Amino acid sequence: MCGIVAYVGERTAYPILIxxxxxxxxxxxxxxxxxxxxxxxxxxKCRGRVKDLQKATAGRDISGSIGMGHTRWATHGExxxxxxxxxxxxxxxxxxxxxxxxxxxxxxKRELENRGYRFxxxxxxxxxxxxxxxxxxxxxxxxxxxxxxxxxxxxxAYGLVIAxxxxxGKLIAAxxxxxxxxxxxxxxxxxxxxxxxxxxxxxxxxxxxxxEVAVVSxxxxxxxxxxxxxxxPEIKTISLGIDNITKxxxxxxxxxxxxxxxxxxxxxxxxxxxxxxxKIFLGGILDVMPRLLEAKRxxxxxxxxxxxxxxxxxxxxxxxARIPVEVEYASEFRYRNPIIGEDDLVIAISQSGETAxxxxxxxxxxxxxxxxLGICNVAGSSLSRETDAGVxxxxxxxxxxxxxxxxxxxxxxxxxxxxxxxxxRRTLTEESYRTLIRGLVSVPEMITExxxxxxxxxxxxxxxxxxxxxxxxxxxxxFPVALEGALKLKEISYIHAEGYPAAEMKHGPIALIDGTLPxxxxxxxxxxxxxxxxxxxxxxxxxxxxxxxxTKGDGEISRLADHVIEIPECHEALSPLLAIVPLQLLSYHIxxxxxxxxxxxxxxxxSVTVE
Numbered sequence: 344m345c346g347i348v349a350y351v352g353e354r355t356a357y358p359i360l361i362x363x364x365x366x367x368x369x370x371x372x373x374x375x376x377x378x379x380x381x382x383x384x385x386x387x388k389c390r391g392r393v394k395d396l397q398k399a400t401a402g403r404d405i406s407g408s409i410g411m412g413h414t415r416w417a418t419h420g421e422x423x424x425x426x427x428x429x430x431x432x433x434x435x436x437x438x439x440x441x442x443x444x445x446x447x448x449x450x451x452k453r454e455l456e457n458r459g460y461r462f463x464x465x466x467x468x469x470x471x472x473x474x475x476x477x478x479x480x481x482x483x484x485x486x487x488x489x490x491x492x493x494x495x496x497x498x499x500a501y502g503l504v505i506a507x508x509x510x511x512g513k514l515i516a517a518x519x520x521x522x523x524x525x526x527x528x529x530x531x532x533x534x535x536x537x538x539x540x541x542x543x544x545x546x547x548x549x550x551x552x553x554x555e556v557a558v559v560s561x562x563x564x565x566x567x568x569x570x571x572x573x574x575x576p577e578i579k580t581i582s583l584g585i586d587n588i589t590k591x592x593x594x595x596x597x598x599x600x601x602x603x604x605x606x607x608x609x610x611x612x613x614x615x616x617x618x619x620x621x622k623i624f625l626g627g628i629l630d631v632m633p634r635l636l637e638a639k640r641x642x643x644x645x646x647x648x649x650x651x652x653x654x655x656x657x658x659x660x661x662x663x664a665r666i667p668v669e670v671e672y673a674s675e676f677r678y679r680n681p682i683i684g685e686d687d688l689v690i691a692i693s694q695s696g697e698t699a700x701x702x703x704x705x706x707x708x709x710x711x712x713x714x715x716l717g718i719c720n721v722a723g724s725s726l727s728r729e730t731d732a733g734v735x736x737x738x739x740x741x742x743x744x745x746x747x748x749x750x751x752x753x754x755x756x757x758x759x760x761x762x763x764x765x766x767x768r769r770t771l772t773e774e775s776y777r778t779l780i781r782g783l784v785s786v787p788e789m790i791t792e793x794x795x796x797x798x799x800x801x802x803x804x805x806x807x808x809x810x811x812x813x814x815x816x817x818x819x820x821x822f823p824v825a826l827e828g829a830l831k832l833k834e835i836s837y838i839h840a841e842g843y844p845a846a847e848m849k850h851g852p853i854a855l856i857d858g859t860l861p862x863x864x865x866x867x868x869x870x871x872x873x874x875x876x877x878x879x880x881x882x883x884x885x886x887x888x889x890x891x892x893x894t895k896g897d898g899e900i901s902r903l904a905d906h907v908i909e910i911p912e913c914h915e916a917l918s919p920l921l922a923i924v925p926l927q928l929l930s931y932h933i934x935x936x937x938x939x940x941x942x943x944x945x946x947x948x949x950s951v952t953v954e
Contacts, residue, residue, distance in 0.1 A: 347441075359533070375392065375415070411514065428468060443502055494519070500699065503517045522724070524548050524550055531561065547580055549577065605788070605790040605791045610739070610752075625759065631716075635764060641668045642670075644692070647830070648750050691704065694746060705730060744942060782913060786921070796909070808937055812838065813863060862887050866904075867893060869915040
């Protein structure tokens with residue numbers, strides 16, 4: 344996912360842009376660039392990191408109080424200096440930074456070439472720059488109108504910041520499907536892909552909506568849609584502070600975010616559980632409560648880690664609310680013709696609320712009568728606006744590309760929803776309801792206890808840091824945790840890993856087991872405990888190495904496994920919130936020992952906002 348930062352005001356733009364790009368590094372990128380406007384336009388861009396851009400600008404003219412910057416995650420064209428943003432229109436009238444993908448890029452480019460335009464890069468962004476310039480010169484309109492007219496011809500997703508050399512002193516921003524935030528200061532504006540580059544300067548922000556175009560200058564902000572209808576800016580106050588986006592005493596953001604999970608889980612249920620721990624309050628779904636309670640089926644759509652959280656949610660809703668659940672990859676679901684009706688409840692899950700495939704799935708089912716709920720972490724996100732109701736996770740900003748606290752916060756939200764609906768549907772007794780709530784409230788303390796055993800986990804990581812493959816096994820509600828544990832190892836250490844239902848081991852994966860393969864087994868004392876013991880014995884009979892996540896004090900597992908990581912005893916429904924933490928730490932320490940870039944794994948972006 345690319346990153347945008349821009350500034351217009353009275354300060355020197357360069358340090359704001361550079362610091363903003365550094366704050367956006369977590370999104371994943373392969374090149375970086377800036378454009379500064381001071382009567383002249385100076386563009387500096389290069390393949391590589393922000394530190395490479397800083398070297399490229401050393402000793403150069405970096406003056407100017409207006410500017411734009413970009414970190415690129417390649418879609419059209421390989422990573423290179425030429426393909427890096429900002430992009431200039433052929434005659435130099437416009438400079439553009441762009442997140443997203445222009446789907447009809449080839450068609451537009453051919454039309455522009457027929458009009459005499461030539462292209463220096465392979466990017467769809469340069470096509471946008473020339474399309475806007477062509478509209479501006481041929482129709483003799485203002486830069487703002489040229490942008491609006493040009494964008495009516497564009498098919499695809501974009502978050503754009505545009506500068507016109509012939510209309511200095513202002514920037515034009517536009518959004519469709521790719522997030523863009525405007526920070527509002529005193530006679531100054533900060534534009535960015537998300538709030539992280541902004542919060543140091545202002546807590547007042549405007550989240551652009553799809554189809555909106557904003558013009559900002561020291562004179563103010565003007566907001567319209569593509570068809571010239573004036574819009575009233577909805578300025579919101581955000582509560583993020585600078586501490587939320589720094590590493591503190593931790594070496595990596597991911598490590599910090601693993602350790603924040605006791606707090607983020609508590610923040611997700613804080614204010615939603617009564618003082619006497621007898622009731623759950625979910626204000627975000629009250630308006631649609633009658634439809635929720637009458638739902639005949641739940642369909643969950645999500646991608647990546649959020650999909651694993653949805654799988655855990657399937658177990659919870661079916662067990663405690665007694666509603667049939669289907670879990671779908673949003674990236675596949677959106678291209679089918681699924682049977683969705685008025686009796687269905689669709690739950691869409693996305694950390695950012697901007698995942699392109701998840702949003703497309705929501706839009707596809709919107710007119711089919713189903714009630715649509717969102718679970719996301721970002722207030723004002725597209726998902727929060729396009730669903731009928733929902734639950735915010737309150738995990739706080741997550742900067743590490745490999746999701747950790749977002750996963751446990753999503754499961755916390757799903758757990759509360761399942762318990763709440765089970766109680767309302769009378770599939771949970773009052774006593775069971777209260778017992779489950781009390782168990783949930785105790786989870787943060789138990790996570791803290793697990794984190795206290797990190798040194799033991801680091802020692803185990805040192806044993807297996809050089810393996811080439813790993814197998815993760817779980818049963819029931821811990822099967823999704825096995826999938827997520829395997830994903831974490833793949834994402835940040837580049838070790839091949841697979842998660843499997845333990846009962847499926849004999850249907851193929853058992854062929855992989857030899858004297859070197861580590862098998863991570865989730866073997867807590869639950870209804871599947873005896874079966875997991877059998878699975879461990881099967882692995883050991885074939886000389887496999889077993890690393891077990893087990894209930895504290897379990898002597899039998901200790902006798903069988905090569906290594907044991909203990910977690911506190913808990914209710915089975917809450918076990919995913921605990922069992923995932925040691926797997927996250929194992930992946931983290933293995934990746935660090937292998938010298939991997941933990942916070943910015945190769946080829947990955949924090950949020951996939953393009954198809």
